[in-house]
Amino acid sequence: MKQIALICGSAALVGMSTMAVADGHEARGRDGEVKIIYWQAPSILNPFLSGGTKDVEAASLVIEPLARYNEKGELVPWLVDSVPTVANGGVSADLTSITWNITPGIMWSDGTPFTSADVKFTYEYCTDPDGGCAQVTKFNGVSSVETPDAQTVVVNFEQQTPFPYGPFVGGESPILQAAQFADCVGAKASECTEENFNPIGTGAYVVDEFRPNDVIVLSANDNYREAGKPAFAKVTFKGGGDAAAAGRSVMETGEYDYAWNLQLAPDVIAQMEAAGKGTPVAGFGPLVERIMLNHTNPDxxxxxxxxxxxxxxxxxxxxxxxxxxxxxxxxxxxxxxxxxxxxxxxxxxxxxxxxxxx
Structure with missing residues (x-):
């Protein structure tokens, strides 16, 4: 039985995986369909052309970075064997380079090999001055990206970089397939509708249908690297409306399984919970409401x-x-x-x- 959840604070889509845990012996897609609703609808599935959380999180089901952060804020390997550090030799002693070793055997959803060439291409794609990349700051200070072989990526920095985990880390800096986006570099980036709406990825899901600002339908990636995952065979990712309507669709009608970012008054959420169809979950994140004071003289x-x-x-x-x-x-x-x-x-x-x- 699927757990019904409503997230009333900041939370990431990766939390969906806790609904059903595969042990490697269970069938992929065994839990059927899961329905997600975001009242702020995704408009594109290429995070390099959008800084919106809704777009980044929707895309994270399809395209992935080399490493990412878990719910504790710990950096964990994703498409690599381990996170490079000075201690394990992955980060140079002078802090001017970091070497990533890609896990062997990873495939794109179309069945072609994922290689270091895709990583280098992603760097070139985002740093093209005519591309308008929304995540270009992830590559600040990078002098070059080298690919000694198909499984190795070396990121070189212009100067000592004590924290070299900007490029290719996290949902805002995933890897694009070079073959798919080859003709989408520079000024052409925003013109590639098919690529931006239907990216080929290494993630757990592939895009079946994407209607911007409305709905995304995804199915399990048959070439996903982990046996028995994802647990859900299909994802319907609905967007639009308002926070109250999204909350009701989970908590009162049960039409959807998961809603996110419902900035509603606590008593409103409590009334929805009384319907008995869902459980509110507060995801405490790093965003802070604060008052900023102007220190200049307004006289x-x-x-x-x-x-x-x-x-x-x-x-x-x-x-x-x-x-x-x-x-x-x-x-x-x-x-x-x-x-x-x-x-x-x-x-x-x-x-x-x-x-x-x-």
Whole structure:
């Protein structure tokens, strides 16, 4: 029996895999169809042409990076044998290069081999100055990408890079198939509708149908590298509407199995839960609601010329004022009213995962 879930905070699609765990001896697609609803509908399946979470997460079912982060914020290998470090020799001692060793035998969904050439192509695709790549900052500081052989990728940096895990890591920096996107480089990138809507991937699913801003239908990838996975034979990924409608479709009508990012009042979610068809799950993430104070002097008597010069605010420079403003804000009440289980009080800019919230 499928677990019905409603996510009322930030969460990743990879959480869907916890609904049914394969042990390697079970049949692929044994759990039938799962229906996902995002009230913000995906519009493209190429994360390099969109920075939207909805697009990145939808695409992550199809195309994958070399490594990614788990729910604890730990970097884990995905299309490689291990995560390169200085200790294991994968990162050079002078911190100017990182070497990735691709796991042998990985296939694209069309049955062709996944190789280092695809990785190098992805770098060239995103860094083309005429391409408008939304994730180009992932490659900041990269001087070159080398491919000594079909299973090895060497990323070289212009200078010492203590954290070399930007390129090809995470859902925003997946690998594109060179053969499919060969004619989509530079100014042609946005014109490749078929490629951007139906990418060939190494992920658990292949695209059967994609109607932008509406619905995506996917089926299990027969060439997926893990036996018995994915558990679901089909995914229907519906988008559009609003948060309340998405919540009701899971919690009250049971039409869908999983909804995400339902920024609704806690009492509204509690009323939906009373229908007995679903379970709300709060996914606490790293996003922080905060008040930013303008430290410049807003006095209108200064005139436009004077205000154009940055002048300190007459009283916001005093630490005592900051402390008073902080004490006047009832954080606990704001979290209770606005976010319920999906929120927590924090004093940190990056409150999650736990490893960085110290």
């Amino acid at each position: 209108p008597s200064l005139g436009p010329d004077e205000r154009a010069v940055i002048r300190p605010h007459p009283f916001l420079q005093d630490p005592a004022v900051y402390k008073a403003l902080s004490l006047a804000i009832d954080r606990e009440l704001l979290v209770e009213i606005g976010y319920g289980k999906a929120g927590k009080v924090t004093c940190n800019w990056v409150p999650a995962p736990a490893a960085v919230n110290s």
